[in-house]
């Protein structure tokens with residue numbers, strides 16, 4: 001049995017979509033990040049880092065969205081969150097998952113939480129550097145999808161696409177959002193039309209995509 005602790009639109013979003021795609025029953029617990037619920041003693045007991053997502057698997061807490069996606073893909077091979085274990089496509093999938101976590105996950109963390117590394121939230125050198133790194137990731141992914149889409153692995157969708165859609169959504173208020181790149185815009189339209197994505201958008205009451 002799964003219980004997902006999520007924040008609206010946060011790093012839990014792709015895991016929420018994955019659970020929905022798997023089709024198993026799961027419980028949701030909303031953590032209000034703006035109200036600071038992630039730092040409540042109750043939540044810190046299950047996730048001492050005070051971040052979302054946390055996924056309870058049979059009552060035991062696990063964290064890190066990319067790791068959770070890998071775990072779910074392994075536990076539910078029939079859900080096609082990842083290509084067949086041991087295949088070359090699976091190797092490509094791991095490469096993508098880790099690259100996106102490093103290039104997008106880490107840089108978005110700095111974009112939204114610059115105080116992790118800077119003394120002020122307005123460190124413009126940091127913001128410029130982070131923005132450039134995120135935009136460079138969009139350019140690479142746009143070229144990849146334009147050459148060999150419609151999904152990250154070509155003809156078959158996977159959990160990596162759920163991760164990328166989540167990251168892309170986070171850029172919507174940036175100076176140059178992911179959808180400024182044409183192949184990524186087309187990709188966003190396709191991914192947002194998925195039943196799982198529409199469902200989580202409604203449940204998490206997300207606006208502005």
Ligand SMILES: N[C@@H](CCC(=O)N[C@@H](CS)C(=O)NCC(=O)O)C(=O)O
Nearest residue numbers: 010011038050051052053064065066
């Ligand atoms: N690398 C982590 C990042 C988790 C993370 O930074 N989550 C943010 C929301 S997107 C959070 O919980 N922020 C609340 C806080 O840091 O106080 C993952 O991918 O799961």
